[in-house]
Amino acid sequence: MIIQKIEIENFRSYYKFNSFELTNGLNLIIGSNGDGKTTLYEALEWLFRTDGTNKMDTKFISKKRIEDLFANESDDVRVAMTYEHKGIIKTLEKMFHFTKSFDGEVSMSNFSFSLIELNGVEREPKEGIRFDYDLPSEIRKYTMFKGESDLDVFQNSNALKMLVETFSDVKDFEAYFSFMEYATKKANQARDNAQKLDTKNTQKIKSLKTTIEHEEKMLADIEREIKNKENEAVNFDSLLKSIEQSREASKLLVNVNRRIETLSQNRAQTQSRIDENYTINLLDNMWILMGFEDVAEEYSTKVNDIDKKRRKLEKEYLVTASADKVIKKMQTDFVPLPVHIPGQKIMQEMLDEEVCKICGRPAKKHSEEWEFMLHRLEEYKESLKADVDDDIEPYYKYNYIVELQKRDTTLNDNLSEITKLRHKIQEAMAYNNRLHNDVKKFDANLNLEFEKKKRILAQTDGLTEEQLLANYENISNWIDQKNRAENRIDILKRQRVQHRAALEEAQGALSKLAEGTSAAIYAKSALIIRQISDAFKSAKETNKNRLLHAIEDESNLFLEKLNSNDFKGTIRILEKANGQGEAVLMNNDNTRIFNPNTALRTTYLMSVLFAIGKLSGERDKSEFPLIFDAPTSSFTDAKESEFFNVISKLNKQVIIVTKSFLKESATGDIVLDKDKVNEITGRVFRIEKKKPFDDKKLGTIQTVISKIK
Secondary structure (H helix, E strand, C coil), X not given: CEEEEEEEEEECCEEEEEEEECCCCEEEEECCCCCCHHHHHHHHHHHHCCCCCCCCCHHHECXXXXXXXXXXXXXXXXXXEEEEECCEEEEEEEEEEEEECCCCXXXXXXXXXXXXXXXXCEEEEEEHHHHXXXXXXXXXXXXEEECHHHCCHHHCCCHHHHHHHHHCCCHHHHHHHHHHHHHHHHHHHHHHHHHCCCXXXXXXHHHHHHHHXXXXXXXXXXXXXXXXXXXXXXXXXXXXXXXXXXXXXXXXXXXXXXXXXXXXXXXXXXXXXXXCCHHHHHHHCCHHHCCCHHHHHHHHXXXXXXXXXXXXXXXXXXXXXXXXXXXXXXXCCCCCCCCCCCCHHHHHHHHHXXXXXXXXXXXXXXXXXXXXXXXXXHHHHHHHCCCCCCXXXXXXXXXXXXXXXXXXXXXXXXXXXXXXXXXXXXXXXXXXXXHHHHHHHHHHHHHHHHHHHHHHHHCCCCCCHHHHHHHHHHHHHHHHHHHHHHHHHHHHHHHHXXXXXXXXXXXXXXXXXXXXXXXXXXXXXXXXXXXXXXXXXXXXXXXXXXXXXXXXXXXXXXXXXXXXXXXXXXXXXXXXXXXXXXXXXXXXCCCECCCCCHHHHHHHHHHHHHHHHHHHHHHHCCCCCEEEXXXXXXXXXXXXXXXXXXXXXXXXXXXXXXXXXXXXXCXXXXXXXXXXXXXXXXXXXXXXXXXXXXXXXXXXXXXXXXXCC
């Protein structure tokens, strides 16, 4: 079957009459986004439907044509394809009438779907559904493909079964299987009826029949469980394959998240150790005294001078006031220390230990020195009591000097530490700076890990992070369940062998009992029929495997051409336990390549399609064309040019709708790359929106077709 011409009239953006004259080879239809590529593909999809659905729809009608019509005017939506099939020229045509009313509404009528055969000058119209004879619906599944994701024909659950039935002779075996089941049943019944006359071996026959019934039941149960377990294994295998491409990404994501968590924790711990409360430390930790040792000493001198002067003034005041009590206390020529110096606890400690810790000399109990310290302690205690009998007003109403002296004591006690403050402050600031640098390193490493995470998520075909992590969690569980199912299948198959042997032994024994009786001929007939049935089953399996190997061989020949200068691998067509098929790519060590790059995936799946098409042609003496919508969107420019050059040299009609071979001009317009187009052998069309148009009004959009070569 070769498509010679496609005509589109008033179908969406294809305003009025448009046509493509095609060649028996590569046909490129090049257009940018919104130029009508997908519309052309969908027009052919509509034309090829033979199931009586989706006949008329206003969405098919050109908006521009509707706006052109006057009230009560009509026109047609029409898609037609002229093709040659087995030497006969035919035109498949689908159309309907539409009318614009006075209020602007559109009505549809007169749908027709016809297949016209040209015999010389005669035109023989037939029902369009007869197109199924030329391109059967089961074959059409292997002719039209929208995008790269649509190329895997084995995505359909019954694709392998359909291929086998269409391109091999296994379907012819089904009638024989039904007959063999019927014949076996009748032969066994005839044998059993004849053996009823054998009264001598009644008990043995009964026992063997019981054994046969038991073994047949056991085999039936085993077959059911094997089927269930095979389905389980296939399901888990499918689940694993569904995430196989993301399996590595899932593992990488888990590892990245672990590193991010560790880095984040370390960063938080490091950040928490940074103490930059420098303002608070100025007073709380006396940082304000850094470098002020001389000031502290001067402060101490001034406090002592002020205190001494204060006490002198107090003494003079008390003497002047003629207070006997006070005069008694002041019988010294020097100004004594304040009664609170040293403190009560220190004074008691010196009395207990019999030593003056101010001058460092011993002070034995009841000695003059010891008695002096005791007197000082009692004097201090007396000073704490309220002297209500004393009518003399104090010279100083407030005693602020005590606070100054306490601070002076603190400063002097810690003067050696104060001198170290500069180094401590420098060390603290240096430590904080080191921590800041560590935090920056953690931030840099976190940014790297987050970038890795973005790259992983960006390359996982739209899977979310949650899905990838769930995949990682599920993988081990699914593998375990798949392995358990497969192990159970192995056990069941061994049991099946044993039960089949027991069944055959019982059937053989039953046949021996029939020897020399009227049941002998029936027993031999049942045995022969079983052997023939087994031979048919074996032949069916052989026939199917022969087809799969043929598809593999042809696919790899096409892959050799399509991917001649790149890595290829080997295509294998696998049959799953549930009868479904899968086209996979294998390495030279017979391991599966689970994640080929998109361009390689596209080429090996297209190779399978070309192989199926060739086998179809050999079987029916007529190949069918392949129609692709944007199959090479993931290709590089170099890979794309190489791919199209190879396709153009194949002895195969291929129609590819693509936005390849376009480039941006110096003025910003999208133009055809004529140099690349000239390298291609085949027919080339350019489709584009007619200018000018209103980008907000669909009724101004019109696709125009230009034949380039």
